[in-house]
Amino acid sequence: MTSKPKMIPLCQLRRSKQNVRKTDRLADIEQLAANIQANGLLENLVVQPVQANGREHPVYDVVAGGRRLAALKLLAKRNRIDRDTPVPCLIKSNGASATEISLSENFIRVPPHPADQFEAFAELARQKLSIPDIAGRFGISETFVAQRLKLASVSPRLIAEYRAGATTLDQLTAFTLSDSHPLQEEIWFERGFPEMPAHAIRRLLTSTQVPGSDPRARFVGAKAYEAAGGIVVRDLFDAEDDGYFSDSQLLDRLVHEKLAQEAQDVLQEGWQWMEILADADLSLLSRFGRAETVQTEMSEAEQSQLSKLAERYDELVAALEEGDDTHGAEIDRLSEEMAALEGRTVSWSAEAKAQAGVIVTLGHSGEIEIHRGLLKLGQHGNGGLQEDAAKRSKKSGNGKGSYPDAVLLDLSAHRTAALRELMAQQPEIAKLALLHALVSRLFYPGAAGCLCIHASHTDLDRAVESIAESKAVQALA
Secondary structure (H helix, E strand, O other): OOOOOEEEEHHHEEEOOOOOOOOOOOOOHHHHHHHHHHHOOOOOEEEEEEOOOOOOOOEEEEEEOHHHHHHHHHHHHOOOOOOOOEEEEEEOOOOOOHHHHHHHHHHOOOOOOHHHHHHHHHHHHHOOOOHHHHHHHHOOOHHHHHHHHHHHOOOHHHHHHHHOOOOOHHHHHHHHHOOOHHHHHHHHHOOOOOOOOHHHHHHHHOOOOEEOOOHHHHHHOHHHHHHOOOOEEOOOOOOOOOOEEOOHHHHHHHHHHHHHHHOHHHHOOOOOEEEEOOOOOHHHHOOOEEOOOEEOOOOHHHHHHHHHHHHHHHHHHHHHHOOOOOOHHHHHHHHHHHHHHHHOOEEOOHHHHHHOEEEEEEOOOOOEEEEEEEEOOOEOOOOOEOOOHHHHHHHHOOOOOOOOHHHHHHHHHHHHHHHHHHHHHOHHHHHHHHHHHHHHHHHOOOOOOOOOOOOOOOOHHHHOHHHHHOHHHHHHO
16 A cells, blocks of 8 residues: 655755665756756655654655756756745655665666657647757757657658667668658668668668768858758758758759859950869860960069968868867868969960860869860960861871771870889889879769779778777777
8 A cells, every 4th residue: 555645845855875876866967857847746756754863844865766856956956946845755664675665766667668759759749849848848959859850750660660679770860861751661661681771771862862071062052052942951860961952953053153153253364265064073184285384483472471371281280180170171271372372373375375275163172173274185285286187187197087096005005004114113103192092082982083093991880889889999089
């Protein structure tokens, strides 16, 4: 038979030393206090009376409900409730020891399944509670609430799979990248292999979208894209996620428009032609010749400015190597300013500009790249034209106006052999070329180059969840 709880003033309650919860007893106490303030104390405390010893008012040791007591005292300290607020308590004066009572309350508990939790949040949202309201009632962040509501929006069939243990929480969060239940179910239930990691699910859900790390997305920016009517799909569970741009055609149009706008000044430089290309890799640029340039020296003021920029750049790079990554934007700005200063030392004559052109394109990091002084096939570097195809044909006796494929292949092989020999004689240059090829493959996937060297990176944490606890991994972090 259980006696009815008695209302005891908060100021007459204290935490029992026999309470078994010693570790993290104040964990999430702010969250609990907010919930008690919003909904009241939903579960009474269990107390034992303390010998009076001359006290005017009786005192009670709280043997079960220590965290609730701490939350109530926190509310009283902040003047949210009175110090003598009556608290429902069940008095245990005989029978089981304080330790046994405390252990019983804390030990025989089954926490709710995560699916129960985010579906409960969804029910609160259906009752017209906003995300800030829910967060305030439970003392949790709005981001946490938004994440749980997003999980609740996944296909009910997939949530049932999660309840049954057929999917993991990581896999379920991956499905939140799409609001289409048919697509979610098709990817999961029609998969061709039993295991499907979360990153594979994300890749399939976003296969028609452009990741925010794409140079085009970085160049346009999410704000401009959304202002033009585009939708950026964001992963609420990845704080570093740049989102996915859902309409690639709209993004390409915005890229071209912005490039054209940025290229207006280049048009005034007097070049014969200009092309705007969102993607101009080395293989494309290698098809052009280069007009002859005129080298000029920097002025003393420019030299001084370049030295100051280089000194600051070296300081920030040294800090970056020590683990300080807070100056990335300044490093990029310094690089651009130094490149602009050094670029002033190279110019072209009016004659060269009259024959050559410019390609305006995007770099790997989403910055504008301007390639000046390009000569189309049939031109040479001093600004004049080579003999046309008919004259070359007459001289060579080849009616096609070009060399046979076999001859071109032979010449290319000899040229490659010569380059190999030069590299072998200059190990420092070869080392730089090797490093450039490896770094390009890792940081700029798909980038073209003349060195066919392959490098790969394996994410161990995608294969083994416990790898993050490895001392070796932590030492290399």
